[in-house]
Amino acid sequence: MSVLHMRSTLIGVASVAAVLSLAGCSGTAGGGTTASSGDSVKLAGVVANATDPYWITVMCGADKAAKKAGAAMSWYTSPTTSADSMSQSFTSATLTDPDGMFLNPFQGTQFSTQVGGLMGKGVPVVSSTPLDPATQYTDIPLATDGSNFVDQFMQILPKGSGSMVALGGITGIPVLDATWKPLEDAVATQRPDITILPTEYTDFDVTKTTQIVSGLLLAHPDLSMIIASTGPEGQGAAAAVQQAGKAGKVAIWAYDAVPAEVDALKAGVITVLAAKPAQLMGSRAVEVLLDEIKNNPDRKPVTAMKPSLEPLPLTIITKDTVDSPEAQAALYKDTCAG
Template sequence: MTYYQRLQWERAMKFSRKTLWTSCIAALGALASSYAGAEDLKIANLSALVGDPYFISMKCGAEAAAKELGVNLLWNGSTGPGIAEQVKVMDALKLQNPDGWMLTSFSSTALIQPIKELMAAGKPVVLADGTLDEEIMLEGFHSDNSGAAEQIAKFVSEHVKGKAKIGVVASFPGNPVDQARYEDLPKTLAKLAPNVEVLPFEYGKVDSSLSAKIAAGLILAHPDLTVLYATNGAQAQGVISAVRSANAQDRIMVVAYDATPDEVEGLRAGRIQALIAQSPYLIGKLSMKAVVDYLRANPGGAAVKPKNPVYSMTPIMMLTKDNIDTEEAKPFPYLSACAK
């Protein structure tokens, strides 16, 4: 090797070592940045009815999971049941550039396009309760509402003898979450309690005063009314008020969905005979974990594809005065505030 060739070789080796060292430093920096990013993940939780114990319980579950997983929770939502307010809150959350989302929608269609856009941008979206008309989110968790009609029908068949009527006070027509709680009731009662007629559905719009007026009208119009079924806590309070005002506690049973603190107190006091309780705390926890698990397993930011199957069910339980204090029932009553 000539002197000139040796000089060229030494320069090349020096450049290669420098390039390799620079590459290693860059790779280590990228790895550190990636790790720090994983620990600084921001997960948005677009809630609904933020003051409702059901969604407070869901928030508590999400908070607990976020703390365990070492991520940040951005929690916000609407104060009323309208989808327009939810869309505004969603737009505000987007400004904080969250890495992933968990959300509850009051509409089965309105948030489909925004969810598609988030998923295409590599931001996983998990549906925390309810269903959408298109399975375009990463995953969805919701209560196994399919069993509610059967549990109610069985309860009614055991406690109502002879011909009778049941009135249903639901929330809004077309609300997919609420609709699943009552739409199968006529068909199921026809099998298990054919002597009980289901009256046309009424809508209390998550308003206790309106629900009280509806229930009072049903009590007055139907002397053979034996059961009033309210599909959420606010409507249950209105139904209870109407039954008490009519002095009809001895002939009309109240069955309600959810297990808010007021409903559980009503159950213990005998103003409600049965509650169909969900597990929102579990839904919040599972939804948060699903978002974070995906982000940590897929750090590249590629478009997110839905799982197959996309939906997972969480349990419901019928609570009565006889079982409310059992070990089995402990996870189901809702919270009014998260533990400190």
Template sequence: MRKTHVVKAASVATLALALAACSSSSDATDEASATAGGSNDASSSESVSVSFIQGVIGDNFYISMECGVLAAAEDLGGIDVSVQGPQKWDPALQQPVLASVTAADPDAILIAPNDISALQRPLEEAAEGSEIVLVDTTVEDPSFAVSEIASDNVGGGAAAFDAIKEMVPEGGKVLVIDNQPGISTSDARVEGFEGAVEADADFEYIGVEYAQNQPAKAAQIVTSTLQAHPDLKAIFATNIYSAEGAATGIEQAGVAGDVQVVGFDAGPAQVEALEDGTVQAIIAQQPFDIGYQGVEQALAALNGEATESKIQTGFTIVTKESLDTEEGQAALYASTCK
């Protein structure tokens, strides 16, 4: 049986102020914890325990999401946060993390599942004692969750193709480099990109290759693809590691500027690639907002209040020209949190 908490949330500071507070210092570790009581009053003296399970430790996307989780906990008050995650994106590594968290019986769990199938049953079991909020990724049947919060990934994939069309108005061959099948977010990005490119007769889609979150493998994919398709015009890389590897492969092949690359996410490696011209555009998600709203939804569920079953956050297209603008800088991911 789930525990019931009644916690009165104090007024929430604006996300812009919270995001500014997020950009200072806190190392992402295998297990970090923070108590965010602040000066906010709560109607219960008992703290609410929230566990955030990242998709992978040390990823700037999930660090930024952690910043949002911690900022929400501080603003709302009376919330203890613990942060865990696997060292690699691997459901076999994430499952024991979830099992350990479930055994600790937190009031709520925010989690980015590593696989739509492998985490299904473990999360159903966890939901018997904790409120579950799915952040970023989801599972085959998320009906046990109080909310799913993620980017508009289909729209992000379509936007990536729009960016390529502006860079290559004459059309040509395009490639997608993805992580691996079975990840809800990147599957949706590929779907959005494929739908957009197939509707444009000027472009030839030569398919999707999987780099399994290994930049070196993504670089090899670029090299082998250029051997088979020397007239390749553009690459859409669906996540941080794919974009990093694509940029390396382009540079190694000596075709920087000739092959356009649009990457997903806005970590330091992507920004560096944008600055040096190996990547021409990046699609930045809003992980801070995802984490912040995840805590809000968990707290609402614990209070017995209505929750939003699905929340989609937006994205920002960042180019070298827009990088130093206020909007461009606000879109970049954090490396540490206060």
């Protein structure tokens, strides 16, 4: 998997401070933030790409659950997916000697050894996706298998021949690939009249996505279907389609529900949003950590992959359903305030 260039220490600190402000948390020493003043249990969260509303919403959900339980939740964040900056955040978090940790690894192999070490010291680690090898206490699975949405996806495919493209985010993330590849495979099997263009990887970069999709619309005037695997890809695709004057002529199936995507959905530029349960992921991670900490007061070594959790469901949102209570609960936030 490719990673972004590491930012300078000064820029990184400033960016982290900005993220923490967005998340509505108060700062603490060591580059973390604390969501609760309770000190009976200390939880640490290590989050990359933390300016993304998805991860802000995950943190909001975790903060809320920690506060309700009277635990202290501190965050150590990176504004990019850089392996180096993630490593710095992880080190800062471990130096606080937390009772439990939540981790969102963008490279499954990066923290496997370190997590195994924490688990051996009685510190449970819950990750957003599996590590390789799996040394975490558990991960929080999402029902992101695109096979679950094939019928709904096929219904929005434009009639007649044309072409389609998938925007895959970053290469080498199996959980992400599972969202869009089954949809692409279904088109290949059921709609041979549609030409499937090579997958475009845009590194979770809105500007890069906009430029690539704009180029595709020029090179392939028959482009009529876009799958956007994440929020940044959805935003970029919507911007390019709107700029080209093709809103409503090019269908966009986009994952996530960041504010810009929701605006594009309401405007008729995005056709469908498949929202991951961001807030529920954060709260579920905290609940799982607190249960294990409570059941292991002597900090005995923690068994890897002990609990097997049911995948959290996604919410399908259209222009007609976006104002429903179910859809509103699934939308992502720019801040935890309010």
